[in-house]
Amino acid sequence: MIGMNILVDSIEIITISVTLVVIVVLTIVFILSRLKKCPPDKLMVIYGKVTVQGKQVSAVVVHGGVKFITPFVQAYQFLDLKPISINVEDKNSITRTNEELEINVAMKIAISSESPTNVNAAERLLGLKTYEIQELATGILIGQIRRTVVKLTFTEIINDRDGFIESSLNICEEVLNKVGLRVINANFKGIKKI
Numbered sequence: 001m002i003g004m005n006i007l008v009d010s011i012e013i014i015t016i017s018v019t020l021v022v023i024v025v026l027t028i029v030f031i032l033s034r035l036k037k038c039p040p041d042k043l044m045v046i047y048g049k050v051t052v053q054g055k056q057v058s059a060v061v062v063h064g065g066v067k068f069i070t071p072f073v074q075a076y077q078f079l080d081l082k083p084i085s086i087n088v089e090d091k092n093s094i095t096r097t098n099e100e101l102e103i104n105v106a107m108k109i110a111i112s113s114e115s116p117t118n119v120n121a122a123e124r125l126l127g128l129k130t131y132e133i134q135e136l137a138t139g140i141l142i143g144q145i146r147r148t149v150v151k152l153t154f155t156e157i158i159n160d161r162d163g164f165i166e167s168s169l170n171i172c173e174e175v176l177n178k179v180g181l182r183v184i185n186a187n188f189k190g191i192k193k194i
Contacts, residue, residue, distance in 0.1 A: 034069045038062045041081050043113060045122040048074040059122040063113045077126055083108045083184055086134055088141045091194060093149040100194040101154065103145055108184040109137055109176065121180020137181055144171045154193055161191070 038044035044062040046069060052060060060067075069076050086107045093101040111121045125133060148168045149157070157164045165188050173183050
């Protein structure tokens, strides 16, 4: 009888020990599964219940490194930092003297990895496909180039082509930053009267 009690007690101890080990292992696996790595060519956007320095924010943007995603209250997605090619063709730009111009610009843009512009990208570009970002950026670029053209005459644009390009790019960069994008480079392929 005493041997039987010892055997039952041993089985209970082993069962409890195995159960505790399984719980600990599952807890460690669960915690490790919530650690997410961000590769260098992407931004990781963590959203849900997110606080930074005690303040609730819409999202936290991580560029490289590892973050713990709190189960059930946070989620994450990636934004790709690879360059996006855009060809901006506008045949409706009007100068200050009502001259119609055709402007053709080849640009490379990308989602900005710089803070706070990358938070703008998280808020405005998360979930968009590359072609949707291209369409958004093209619309912004056409509008901002027209904004520069309307202040000048065709002669002023041609005589100070570099100044026109620099002014256009500065305006474009400023507005693109508001949606989380940046200009990598631009090549004005043609500016002519229609």
